[in-house]
Amino acid sequence: DGGITQSPKYLFRKEGQNVTLSCEQNLNHDAMYWYRQDPGQGLRLIYYSQIVNDFQKGDIAEGYSVSREKKESFPLTVTSAQKNPTAFYLCASSMGLFQHFGDGTRLSIL
Amino acid sequence: GNSVTQMEGPVTLSEEAFLTINCTYTATGYPSLFWYVQYPGEGLQLLLKATKADDKGSNKGFEATYRKETTSFHLEKGSVQVSDSAVYFCALTNAGGTSYGKLTFGQGTILTVHP
Numbered sequence: 001d002g003g004i005t006q007s008p009k010y011l012f013r014k015e016g017q018n019v020t021l022s023c024e025q026n027l028n029h030d031a032m033y034w035y036r037q038d039p040g041q042g043l044r045l046i047y048y049s050q051i052v053n054d055f056q057k058g059d060i061a062e063g064y065s066v067s068r069e070k071k072e073s074f075p076l077t078v079t080s081a082q083k084n085p086t087a088f089y090l091c092a093s094s095m096g097l098f099q100h101f102g103d104g105t106r107l108s109i110l
Numbered sequence: 111g112n113s114v115t116q117m118e119g120p121v122t123l124s125e126e127a128f129l130t131i132n133c134t135y136t137a138t139g140y141p142s143l144f145w146y147v148q149y150p151g152e153g154l155q156l157l158l159k160a161t162k163a164d165d166k167g168s169n170k171g172f173e174a175t176y177r178k179e180t181t182s183f184h185l186e187k188g189s190v191q192v193s194d195s196a197v198y199f200c201a202l203t204n205a206g207g208t209s210y211g212k213l214t215f216g217q218g219t220i221l222t223v224h225p
Contacts (some may be wrong), residue, residue, distance in 0.1 A: 004153075006153075033212075033213075040217065040218075041217055041218070042114070042199060042215035042216050042217045042218055043154075043199070043213075043215045044215075045212060045213075048212060058212075090153055090154065092154075097142050097159075097203055098144075098156060098159065099156075099213060100156075101146075101153035101154040101155070102153050103151075103152050103153045104151075104152070104153050
């Protein structure tokens with residue numbers, strides 16, 4: 001089955017540590033996205049990529065970094081500069097208007 | 111810029127009750143409109159969509175009509191079930207240009223349906 005796989009499902013970060021969230025898709029979609037979801041709020045766009053080796057900042061990119069070396073993969077690194085990283089992170093991909101989402105990674109601070 | 115405003119929740123209903131979740135938007139040009147649903151612990155699933163004015167999206171008994179004159183896309187269902195309990199997000203995207211494919215979301219509305 002085609003889809004988007006996010007891993008791990010749960011992740012814990014220590015102070016001063018960088019962590020990387022994985023997102024892989026086998027839908028052959030060109031565009032990929034990372035969103036952050038906080039309780040009682042909608043999704044906010046962190047980064048997006050429309051083609052391989054290219055990506056743009058979204059609305060809340062500070063403290064995050066991404067890469068897009070392969071069409072299938074769009075990993076997100078939460079750096080130590082992100083002071084409030086506890087959230088639910090969702091990856092999505094699209095070919096055109098409609099976005100398909102993974103099941104998310106919940107990041108917590110130890 | 112674009113924005114989406116949803117009615118505040120949570121919404122609590124009894125099974126077989128009528129559901130309305132209001133959604134209004136502000137956008138340039140001619141956006142496409144979506145409703146997504148999120149079940150506990152999962153990602154978002156596309157529930158329905160409408161890409162031009164007066165279009166009606168429908169799926170699983172849910173409906174929403176794209177009303178350009180009132181900039182609204184309200185979600186309705188005639189008879190809810192316990193299994194409809196979830197968080198519902200209204201969203202929009204502008205076709206074309208550098209924002210192609212980028213979604214702007216409302217804050218989400220929690221729906222709980224009791225037996």
